[in-house]
Amino acid sequence: MADFVQIDQTGTTTLPHPTLRGLGDLEKDSEQPFATSASGISQTDLPIPIDAVPDPLVVFDAEGIIRGANRLLTQLLGYNDSALIGQPVETLYPDADRAAHRSVRQTFLSRASDPMPTMHREVFARRRNGTLIPIELSMMLVPTAVGVMFTASMRDSSRHVEIEKALTEAADEADAANVAKSRFLGTMSHELRTPLNAIIGFSEMIQHETLGPLPHEKYADYVRTIGVSARHLLDLINELIDLSLIEDNSLRLKLEPSDIKEILEECRSVIEPKAHSQSLKLRLLLPTGQTAYPVDPQRLRQVVLNLLSNAIKFTDTGGTITLALSKDATGMKVQVSDTGTGIAPAVLENIFELYVRSETDRNVTAGGLGIGLHVSKRLTEAMGGNITITSTLGEGTTVTLAFPPSTAIPANER
Numbered sequence: 001m002a003d004f005v006q007i008d009q010t011g012t013t014t015l016p017h018p019t020l021r022g023l024g025d026l027e028k029d030s031e032q033p034f035a036t037s038a039s040g041i042s043q044t045d046l047p048i049p050i051d052a053v054p055d056p057l058v059v060f061d062a063e064g065i066i067r068g069a070n071r072l073l074t075q076l077l078g079y080n081d082s083a084l085i086g087q088p089v090e091t092l093y094p095d096a097d098r099a100a101h102r103s104v105r106q107t108f109l110s111r112a113s114d115p116m117p118t119m120h121r122e123v124f125a126r127r128r129n130g131t132l133i134p135i136e137l138s139m140m141l142v143p144t145a146v147g148v149m150f151t152a153s154m155r156d157s158s159r160h161v162e163i164e165k166a167l168t169e170a171a172d173e174a175d176a177a178n179v180a181k182s183r184f185l186g187t188m189s190h191e192l193r194t195p196l197n198a199i200i201g202f203s204e205m206i207q208h209e210t211l212g213p214l215p216h217e218k219y220a221d222y223v224r225t226i227g228v229s230a231r232h233l234l235d236l237i238n239e240l241i242d243l244s245l246i247e248d249n250s251l252r253l254k255l256e257p258s259d260i261k262e263i264l265e266e267c268r269s270v271i272e273p274k275a276h277s278q279s280l281k282l283r284l285l286l287p288t289g290q291t292a293y294p295v296d297p298q299r300l301r302q303v304v305l306n307l308l309s310n311a312i313k314f315t316d317t318g319g320t321i322t323l324a325l326s327k328d329a330t331g332m333k334v335q336v337s338d339t340g341t342g343i344a345p346a347v348l349e350n351i352f353e354l355y356v357r358s359e360t361d362r363n364v365t366a367g368g369l370g371i372g373l374h375v376s377k378r379l380t381e382a383m384g385g386n387i388t389i390t391s392t393l394g395e396g397t398t399v400t401l402a403f404p405p406s407t408a409i410p411a412n413e414r
């Protein structure tokens with residue numbers, strides 16, 4: 001006799017029919033009407049062989065006795081076609097899991113009155129030869145004319161498990177490679193910094209003619225260039241060291257109540273000569289009253305200088321750069337805006353990610369690693385703030401550092 005499942009009008013496969021393989025004595029009830037599905041929709045008479053179900057499938061009764069199994073299931077677990085009929089369903093699980101499966105079945109049985117009770121798990125099945133195989137188990141309770149039945153599909157998930165394992169291993173390897181890369185970057189940068197400091201120190205001595213006058217006036221130019229280039233290299237190296245500390249999660253900040261106005265004034269005076277040399281207008285807008293906030297002053301200075309040097313780098317002669325501080329009930333805001341080239345929307349989307357830069361001619365000539373904004377974001381967040389950027393191509397860019405109201409500062413000093 002053919003083995004059949006029934007498909008109800010909702011498309012749900014149910015197995016109420018006594019013609020299931022191995023239902024044995026129950027076959028005499030085969031004339032009984034099909035059960036009504038939990039949704040109340042009566043089932044159409046669409047007999048489909050159980051072997052047509054595209055997943056390994058086993059059917060068992062409330063006592064856990066196997067009443068049917070399709071060929072995909074017997075093949076998967078290495079049994080002959082009818083060998084499983086009449087066996088406890090726990091035969092299909094590893095010895096150690098059998099008691100747990102039995103109790104899950106009991107609990108599941110208590111949900112018989114729920115509409116369409118189903119359950120999904122990732123478990124191990126046991127093959128006839130004793131080997132284990134990971135499966136995705138989906139169980140369903142089906143009220144039938146001959147009592148409650150369970151249908152359980154057992155999909156082989158070994159491929160998933162393998163892929164997951166490979167992905168985890170790849171991620172672990174990538175993490176290890178990343179840590180090694182940051183360590184290398186950190187160590188190498190430290191090594192480079194020492195000779196560079198000597199170059200900067202001695203070039204300054206020569207520039208100031210500490211031990212006597214330079215024999216040729218051209219030497220004065222050369223030594224100035226040596227000093228400027230070495231300082232530029234030092235900035236890059238310091239940026240790389242910060243990056244390696246940030247990527248390693250070993251950057252430590254020292255937050256202390258600081259006057260933000262004072263920090264911004266210092267930044268202005270550092271950057272002013274550069275702005276003037278490029279004929280840019282530099283404005284500083286400060287509020288009246290207290291502007292104390294717990295930050296790491298050196299790090300806030302670093303972030304603001306990063307933003308100001310970007311503004312200078314990407315603004316044409318005659319443009320304006322504004323550094324502004326404001327405070328209200330929502331906290332304190334530092335803004336750096338410019339009337340420069342702006343950033344294309346597609347680049348703006350990921351602008352805080354490492355190494356992201358606009359591919360413009362200006363960027364090629366101006367140089368840079370694409371680290372500044374990423375480091376600025378991480379530093380700002382480490383100080384409890386957040387950083388956002390708005391930009392319009394051809395009109396300019398505004399970067400905002402927002403710090404929430406601080407409870408670490410006495411109310412009368414905020």
Ligand SMILES: Nc1ncnc2c1ncn2[C@@H]1O[C@H](COP(=O)(O)OP(=O)(O)OP(=O)(O)O)[C@@H](O)[C@H]1O
Nearest residue numbers: 310311314342356357358368369370371372373397
């Ligand atoms: N004010 C700005 N105006 C226009 N484009 C900007 C501005 N600030 C940043 N950008 C764009 O964002 C990119 C990333 O900036 P970021 O500061 O991270 O790197 P960088 O300045 O290129 O190099 P560096 O690591 O030396 O700072 C820049 O290359 C530029 O394309």
Ligand SMILES: [Mg+2]
Nearest residue numbers: 310368372373
């Ligand atoms: Mg930059």
